Structures are given as structure tokens and as C-alpha cells.
Amino acid sequence: MNRADGAASMAEHGAVCPSLVETLPDIPRPVLPYERLRRIGIDTGDEYVIYLHEDSPLCRAEGFGAHSRVQIAIGERQLLARLNMVRGAMLTAEEAGLSEPAWLRLNPQPGESAMFAHPASIESLALVRGKIHGLALDSGAFAAIMRDVVARRYSGLELAAFVTACANGHLSLQEISALTGAMVDTGLHLHWPYEVVADKHCIGGLAGNRTTPIVVAIAASLGLAMPKTSSRAITSPAGTADTMEMLAPVDLSLEQMRRVVERAGGCVAWGGSIGLSPADDVMIHVERALDIDSEGQLVASVLSKKIAAGSTHVLIDIPVGPSAKVRSQAEADSLAACLQRVAADFGMRVQCLVTDGSQPIGRGVGPALEARDVLSVLRRDADAPADLRERALLLVTSLLQLIGVTRNRDSARAMATQALDSGAAWVQFQKICEAQGGMRTPGKAAQQYPVLASVAGRVAAIDNRQLSRVAKLAGAPMAPLAGLELHVHLGDCTEAGQPMFTVHAQTRGELAYAMEYVQRHPCIVTLAAGA
Structure with missing residues (x-):
């Protein structure tokens, strides 16, 4: 009999499993004072990252290795971070570096100390494994998973496993509703004094x-x-x-x-x-990276x-x-x-x-x-x-x-x-x-370059995806003045040399980057020649 079968058998007969450990030992956790914490200044997006020297005593004491998940706490403020190991003079062995998002979240102050430990095991991963094997999840299961997602307990790989397991029609209507409710419960729920919102x-x-x-x-x-x-x-x-x-x-x-x-x-x-459905904000980055936007996940995200x-x-x-x-x-x-x-x-x-x-x-x-x-x-x-x-x-x-x-x-x-x-x-x-704080006037990009029609004709097709790609390569949205201005629409007749769209960029380098893509994709706007 395996362990799972044995536990099920005992439960059926009303037996109780005795605790193997009556009391937990008082395990000292390594701490570093504020003076040994370093603000590295590296923007790691929505991921928290800690940097330790390869000779760090923290690694020896706790068994941390590259890409380990590390629990960091300063008083009530805590987070889970991925560990990157460094060599050379970037850090001493007695220091810990924090990425910009991790530093801002923990907000260390003089006189405070940070405690480091392995995170507790993630119980909800068993539910994810069940979903991978085709089991249906109920509202309680989705609630447990979403709580761990919002707490950033899942690694990128584990989150990708959950997203993939729920894609391609693998969520029933009941599961979509349960996932939606669990996502709502992870954040604020606004209430308005209006009958209709x-x-x-x-x-x-x-x-x-x-x-x-x-x-x-x-x-x-x-x-x-x-x-x-x-x-x-x-x-x-x-x-x-x-x-x-x-x-x-x-x-x-x-x-x-x-x-x-x-x-x-x-x-x-x-x-x-505002913090509405923060679980969605976490998962959507993985969905986009995997190019997965299945119906069930889209419905749960929107609703x-x-x-x-x-x-x-x-x-x-x-x-x-x-x-x-x-x-x-x-x-x-x-x-x-x-x-x-x-x-x-x-x-x-x-x-x-x-x-x-x-x-x-x-x-x-x-x-x-x-x-x-x-x-x-x-x-x-x-x-x-x-x-x-x-x-x-x-x-x-x-x-x-x-x-x-x-x-x-x-x-x-x-x-x-x-x-x-x-x-x-x-x-x-x-x-x-x-x-909302005062009306603004949008500015204009310093660099602009028109893309001209090579022949006379009628606009037969415009590729939304490629057009958006050009705008992103030009710097949008991080460079807010960048993008493109479209001069033609379907059915319009053009002359050779007429501008079809103009690329806008805030730097010459970004303009060149976008125009190189345009050169390699001549059918962003398709013309029916001679029409």
C-alpha cells in the first residue's frame, strides 16, 4: 500500500494520524542589518530578485543556490525573491543586493534588519498538478491557487504550468466561473452608490x-x-x-x-x-509571454x-x-x-x-x-x-x-x-x-519618417499585428510620443510616392529600429496595383 492509499484507508476507518513532531525547534534565521543591504538599481519588472555573492555565508547556512526562491522579511513586510548569484566586486560576501522592485516593496529603513529563509512549501501546487492530469478544480481549489499567485509564491515556471493547464478548452464553464470569483477575491471589490454603473x-x-x-x-x-x-x-x-x-x-x-x-x-x-483582481495582473504577463489567450482565461480576466x-x-x-x-x-x-x-x-x-x-x-x-x-x-x-x-x-x-x-x-x-x-x-x-489632476496636451515626437506607396493602387489589406509591431519598435508605449500615424484605410486609392503611414520616434536609434522592420515587411499595407 502506498502512502496516499494508506492515508485514505485510515480516514475511512476513523483513524487519526499522530503528529510525528510535537513541537518545532526554534530555528535561528540569518539576518542582515540595513547597512549590509544594497539597492542594486536593476529594474526586474514585476519579479523580485535578490543578489548574493557566491561566497555569501547566507548561501552556506541556508543551502541557497542560483535561482532559489528566498523569503525575505523586514518586520511585517515580506516577499519572495529569486536568487541570482554574483562574482567579483559587485557585492561583498556579507552583503545582499535587492532589485529595484524588491527594494521598493520592502522599503528598508536605518535600524532595521532583513531575515532570510526558505519559503514554506506551496500546497496549492498539488492542485495544479491535478489540473495538468485533467482533474476539474472547484472554487476552493482556484481560491487557494490565486492566493499563492498574488503572494508571488509561484515561480515563473510554476505559473506557466498553471496557465498552460487551463488553456486550449481545458476549463469548463463552471471552472471559468470559479476562477473568475477567485480572481475577484484576491483584491478590492468596489461598491458605488448608484443603481447603474x-x-x-x-x-x-x-x-x-x-x-x-x-x-x-x-x-x-x-x-x-x-x-x-x-x-x-x-x-x-x-x-x-x-x-x-x-x-x-x-x-x-x-x-x-x-x-x-x-x-x-x-x-x-x-x-x-487601485488593486482590482491583482491575480490577473500577475498571470497576464505569463499568458502574453506564452502567447496563450484562450477563451476561458480571457473571460475570467475581463469579467x-x-x-x-x-x-x-x-x-x-x-x-x-x-x-x-x-x-x-x-x-x-x-x-x-x-x-x-x-x-x-x-x-x-x-x-x-x-x-x-x-x-x-x-x-x-x-x-x-x-x-x-x-x-x-x-x-x-x-x-x-x-x-x-x-x-x-x-x-x-x-x-x-x-x-x-x-x-x-x-x-x-x-x-x-x-x-x-x-x-x-x-x-x-x-x-x-x-x-483627475489637470488636463495635459500631448507632445510630438522629434523623429518622423513617412512610408511611401511604391505603386499606385487601392488599399486591399492592412495588417493590424504588423502595424502595431512597428509602433512598438519605434518605442511605444515606454516612449509615449512614439508610434505611427496611418494615412490610408481599406478601399482608399493611392498614388506612387504617397505616404501610407508615418513612423514617429523619440530617438534616431528607435526610428532606425522600426524602419528596419518596415523594410523587411513590405506588406504591412497591401495595395491592389492598378485598381
Whole structure:
């Protein structure tokens, strides 16, 4: 009989396993005073890293080796870090170096000491192994896993194992709902004094398409409460929060966010500064690195944020196109059905709107350039991108119907159009920006280079993914003025030598980097010659 069978047999007969250790010995843990902690200044992203010399007595005392997981505590402040071993004069044997995220999290002060130890075993990994072997997980299992994920107890490899085990249709509808609830429970859950709290989300995959600030402004001008929390870019040239940051501060605390909504009816804030569904923020980095974005994980990611934000009515834009995230109508229908069924488990009303994802929306791709498009539409400029205006009006029309302001589509469209054309939405947007800390004017990149059509013809295709890649290579979103400006759309006729898009960069090196990619990918914009 193996150990597991023996334990099961004893449990069936009411037997109790006696403890083999009545009391734990008082094990001294190595400590280092503040004076021996070094701020290395290395940005390790969202990973905590500790650096020890190869001759460090900590390694000998605790058996630490390269890539070990190390528990570090200063009073009540603690974290799990990955160990990197160093040689030479970077550190002495008696010192410990901390990466920038680890130093900021622990915030060591003079007079304090840091304690080092091996972390406790991660019990929830047994549940992950069960999922790898095809077992279904319940809400309790997902809760245990998510608690360990948020506490950063999982290594990158272990987190990748969990993400992979849940991908490719390996989550049932019940499991998706359980995972969603567990993700919500890892962070704050906002509550608002409004009967209706409106929200919208785009599944993504389109370059540009920065409708959110416009939708929030129109909705708030019509008296709706729309406290919008948005994400920063992970693999795209700009997230909504990155674009909005060109126009107003977005790093709002919960109390600041409440005050903004009370004053202006809506906001566009960065969700990461508030702590909504932090498990999603951890997992999404692994999902993107693995290029895994399966239906179940996408649904849990989107809905956990909306539920945690206190939204009651959510409109979800699902662009469908050959180079969008969702490629077919059948895929869109399946995703929409899953979103609506899981949302119903949490008492939230969701409507999915399948839209054209065949080409970018607007002209700008990158934080500052997209912000300029947003301002152009709200200010009703004569040359404002018509497709961005139309997409925003379409979304507000559907949102008004979903909430029940009016069931008549023509009436909802008229209300949205009037709010935009009268200037009410522009006035409301300025109120939102001022309430968030003051309105800003986006700048322009110093380096610009037009990409010209080699022949005359008609624009037959635009590759969203490659266009976004160009903008990222130019520096977006880290260089917020970088990106590209699109000059043509599907069906447009061009002449040889006419600019198709202009690459924007803040340095000559980044411009050259992006243009080298453009040179190797001549079909980012495809022309039907002679059309």
C-alpha cells in the first residue's frame, strides 16, 4: 500500500494520524542589518530578485543556490525573491543586493534588519498538478491557487504550468466561473452608490481604436455613472491608461477615484493603482509571454476586473478580422456566450457587440498619437477621424440600450450624437481631466519618417499585428510620443510616392529600429496595383 492509499484507508476507518513532531525547534534565521543591504538599481519588472555573492555565508547556512526562491522579511513586510548569484566586486560576501522592485516593496529603513529563509512549501501546487492530469478544480481549489499567485509564491515556471493547464478548452464553464470569483477575491471589490454603473471593454487586437475616453465622456454627459478602470499596455503599443495619461493623471487612489466620479460622473483611471483582481495582473504577463489567450482565461480576466470594479452593466466590443485577436464569427459567438453566462453568475448584465476588425480605427497608434485622435473627435475638429467617431457613437448607442435609458436604437443614437455634436461631451471630458489632476496636451515626437506607396493602387489589406509591431519598435508605449500615424484605410486609392503611414520616434536609434522592420515587411499595407 502506498502512502496516499494508506492515508485514505485510515480516514475511512476513523483513524487519526499522530503528529510525528510535537513541537518545532526554534530555528535561528540569518539576518542582515540595513547597512549590509544594497539597492542594486536593476529594474526586474514585476519579479523580485535578490543578489548574493557566491561566497555569501547566507548561501552556506541556508543551502541557497542560483535561482532559489528566498523569503525575505523586514518586520511585517515580506516577499519572495529569486536568487541570482554574483562574482567579483559587485557585492561583498556579507552583503545582499535587492532589485529595484524588491527594494521598493520592502522599503528598508536605518535600524532595521532583513531575515532570510526558505519559503514554506506551496500546497496549492498539488492542485495544479491535478489540473495538468485533467482533474476539474472547484472554487476552493482556484481560491487557494490565486492566493499563492498574488503572494508571488509561484515561480515563473510554476505559473506557466498553471496557465498552460487551463488553456486550449481545458476549463469548463463552471471552472471559468470559479476562477473568475477567485480572481475577484484576491483584491478590492468596489461598491458605488448608484443603481447603474456602466462600463465597456474591447477584446482588442485592433491598432488605435481608442474609444474609451470618448465613450466615458458622452455617457457621463448624459448623466450615467461610468467609473472606468483601464489597463496599461503589455504587448500592444498603448493601453487605454497609457493614452489617457497623455491627457490627465491616471494613477488614482480609490478615494481620489470616488471624488472624480462624484464631481464629473466618470473617470478613466489605471486599474493597477487601485488593486482590482491583482491575480490577473500577475498571470497576464505569463499568458502574453506564452502567447496563450484562450477563451476561458480571457473571460475570467475581463469579467474579474469588471466585477471587482462594481460594474452592473458592461458592453463588450468584439472586433472580428483576419489580423484581429478574434478571427471568425463562430469564435466571436462562442466567446460572447461564455462571457454572458459567466457574468450572469455574478449578477452582472453583459452585452457583446461584434464589430468590424478588418483594419485599425483612427489614425494614431501609440499613447500620444491616440490621445490626439481622442481630442480631435471630442472637439469636433473638421479633420477628426470619422471611423473613431462612428465606433464611439455605436458603442454609446448600444450601452444606452443595454442600460434601458431607451430601448429604441434610433433614439439612443440621437442622444449620443447630440451629446457629442453639441459639445457637451467635450465639456464633460474636460471636467473629468481636471478632476483627475489637470488636463495635459500631448507632445510630438522629434523623429518622423513617412512610408511611401511604391505603386499606385487601392488599399486591399492592412495588417493590424504588423502595424502595431512597428509602433512598438519605434518605442511605444515606454516612449509615449512614439508610434505611427496611418494615412490610408481599406478601399482608399493611392498614388506612387504617397505616404501610407508615418513612423514617429523619440530617438534616431528607435526610428532606425522600426524602419528596419518596415523594410523587411513590405506588406504591412497591401495595395491592389492598378485598381
